[in-house]
Amino acid sequence: MANVVEIDDPADPRLGDYRDLRDVELRKHVEAEHGLFLAEGEKVVRRSVQAGFTPRSFLMAPRWVAGLADVLETTDAPCYLVEEALAEQVTGFHVHRGALASFERRPLPSVAAVLDGARSVLVLEDLVDHTNVGAIFRSGAAFGFDAVLLAPRCADPLYRRSIKVGMGAVFSTPWTRLPDWYDALPSLSAAGFTTVALTLADDATAIEDAVAGVDKVALVLGSEGHGLSRRWERSADRRAIIPMRAGIDSLNVAAATAVACYITARR
Amino acid sequence: MANVVEIDDPADPRLGDYRDLRDVELRKHVEAEHGLFLAEGEKVVRRSVQAGFTPRSFLMAPRWVAGLADVLETTDAPCYLVEEALAEQVTGFHVHRGALASFERRPLPSVAAVLDGARSVLVLEDLVDHTNVGAIFRSGAAFGFDAVLLAPRCADPLYRRSIKVGMGAVFSTPWTRLPDWYDALPSLSAAGFTTVALTLADDATAIEDAVAGVDKVALVLGSEGHGLSRRWERSADRRAIIPMRAGIDSLNVAAATAVACYITARR
Numbered sequence: 287m288a289n290v291v292e293i294d295d296p297a298d299p300r301l302g303d304y305r306d307l308r309d310v311e312l313r314k315h316v317e318a319e320h321g322l323f324l325a326e327g328e329k330v331v332r333r334s335v336q337a338g339f340t341p342r343s344f345l346m347a348p349r350w351v352a353g354l355a356d357v358l359e360t361t362d363a364p365c366y367l368v369e370e371a372l373a374e375q376v377t378g379f380h381v382h383r384g385a386l387a388s389f390e391r392r393p394l395p396s397v398a399a400v401l402d403g404a405r406s407v408l409v410l411e412d413l414v415d416h417t418n419v420g421a422i423f424r425s426g427a428a429f430g431f432d433a434v435l436l437a438p439r440c441a442d443p444l445y446r447r448s449i450k451v452g453m454g455a456v457f458s459t460p461w462t463r464l465p466d467w468y469d470a471l472p473s474l475s476a477a478g479f480t481t482v483a484l485t486l487a488d489d490a491t492a493i494e495d496a497v498a499g500v501d502k503v504a505l506v507l508g509s510e511g512h513g514l515s516r517r518w519e520r521s522a523d524r525r526a527i528i529p530m531r532a533g534i535d536s537l538n539v540a541a542a543t544a545v546a547c548y549i550t551a552r553r
Numbered sequence: 554m555a556n557v558v559e560i561d562d563p564a565d566p567r568l569g570d571y572r573d574l575r576d577v578e579l580r581k582h583v584e585a586e587h588g589l590f591l592a593e594g595e596k597v598v599r600r601s602v603q604a605g606f607t608p609r610s611f612l613m614a615p616r617w618v619a620g621l622a623d624v625l626e627t628t629d630a631p632c633y634l635v636e637e638a639l640a641e642q643v644t645g646f647h648v649h650r651g652a653l654a655s656f657e658r659r660p661l662p663s664v665a666a667v668l669d670g671a672r673s674v675l676v677l678e679d680l681v682d683h684t685n686v687g688a689i690f691r692s693g694a695a696f697g698f699d700a701v702l703l704a705p706r707c708a709d710p711l712y713r714r715s716i717k718v719g720m721g722a723v724f725s726t727p728w729t730r731l732p733d734w735y736d737a738l739p740s741l742s743a744a745g746f747t748t749v750a751l752t753l754a755d756d757a758t759a760i761e762d763a764v765a766g767v768d769k770v771a772l773v774l775g776s777e778g779h780g781l782s783r784r785w786e787r788s789a790d791r792r793a794i795i796p797m798r799a800g801i802d803s804l805n806v807a808a809a810t811a812v813a814c815y816i817t818a819r820r
Contacts, residue, residue, distance in 0.1 A: 424804065538691060
């Protein structure tokens with residue numbers, strides 16, 4: 287059973303995991319250095335525990351304890367009880383979903399482990415937006431994708447906002463970082479995947495044709511602003527485009543991914 | 554030619570249109586009462602002018618004037634020059650895209666005018682998120698949808714964030730508010746549209762089948778949290794679902810709309 291501790295000093299060092307949650311740059315450092323991630327809201331906290339992550343601590347206003355009692359029973363981590371005004375002071379925003387928890391990250395699996403048995407994979411290059419990363423995990427899960435691989439500089443799926451938007455898909459879908467950016471796609475080809483890069487390149491074919499009849503597919507997606515790097519675009523086995531009305535620049539990357547996943551799932 | 558005016562007092566009342574841009578609730582009132590909307594960034598400002606909206610004023614740091622000189626030449630509206638720190642003080646955020654402009658809203662067209670000649674229409678019930686509204690306009694435009702209709706309580710397409718995420722689609726796609734929530738869908742049916750509600754209802758059929766061979770289609774989408782109201786769900790001609798892997802709750806509404814638009818465009 288979690289040890290419930292009331293805290294009324296916003297400077298209490300035990301609240302360190304929860305400081306300044308809206309400061310994305312600060313949080314990236316804090317969470318990487320301490321090997322933690324934050325879950326927000328009763329549902330996400332519960333899913334994190336169910337996914338087997340070890341809680342470092344919980345933080346909530348007294349009225350949220352009952353709803354998470356079953357979760358708190360399963361752990362020895364401390365549960366810090368604070369007034370809502372203090373929670374807002376520490377985190378920098380109004381925690382309207384009530385409960386927060388800090389979890390230990392786990393070592394990332396190897397690429398081989400993530401790909402084992404997979405038939406449909408998403409490969410994300412340098413996406414910077416956590417909302418997009420979460421939405422892409424969710425769309426991938428909805429259309430039966432088995433795994434997600436991230437380039438070294440892609441935004442973190444365990445960032446609070448990614449987890450929330452992903453609705454748990456970042457826990458249920460195996461994922462890892464690609465150790466080698468340059469040869470990432472040739473390595474996937476060598477592992478038996480047909481890599482299909484979504485791009486507006488001149489030699490792109492309609493994605494329906496690019497994935498038709500292919501067994502193991504890796505859909506490759508670029509960043510919000512500039513799309514794929516030239517290296518990834520050219521080292522993919524195929525370049526594909528989602529047919530759109532003439533004159534429209536493109537879909538946003540999360541929308542394009544949803545459509546591409548739908549099409550690929552029906553190949 | 555715009556009248557360029559330097560301002561160094563953050564309390565100057567001429568900056569009223571630009572105050573507290575991150576305060577969504579405040580801005581909703583301000584913009585409705587004064588009949589204005591805000592455009593952010595050189596590209597969006599330019600598109601607003603090209604779409605024929607009348608500028609009330611511009612606000613920018615001196616270094617952004619040259620890039621918008623062609624736009625400023627076309628108008629008599631004042632252009633307020635401010636230092637970047639003052640812009641941040643007034644607006645409440647760092648204006649990294651440089652230029653802001655305030656435009657007069659125009660009277661909304663009638664539903665009949667928006668539907669005239671349209672074959673594919675999106676109908677949004679009570680979406681609350683401006684990002685989703687903008688993304689949906691963008692996806693609709695990409696897949697050749699001709700118009701968007703909004704329930705009385707749907708979030709505003711001319712809100713700054715909607716415009717930005719929509720990448721200009723909120724200007725290029727005809728849209729208006731439905732005056733009558735209750736009979737909105739039967740009215741569309743009477744106008745010759747087959748209304749297809751996206752829903753998880755038990756009697757929903759696969760969307761590919763629901764739109765197959767239909768001439769004039771209205772795709773009907775519900776809010777982020779609770780989906781469609783029972784009234785809209787039941788008063789639609791057809792209920793449709795995007796086939797997904799078992800056990801996944803759903804896609805987010807912007808992703809679902811992108812997929813639904815793609816499918817409907819190919820009917």
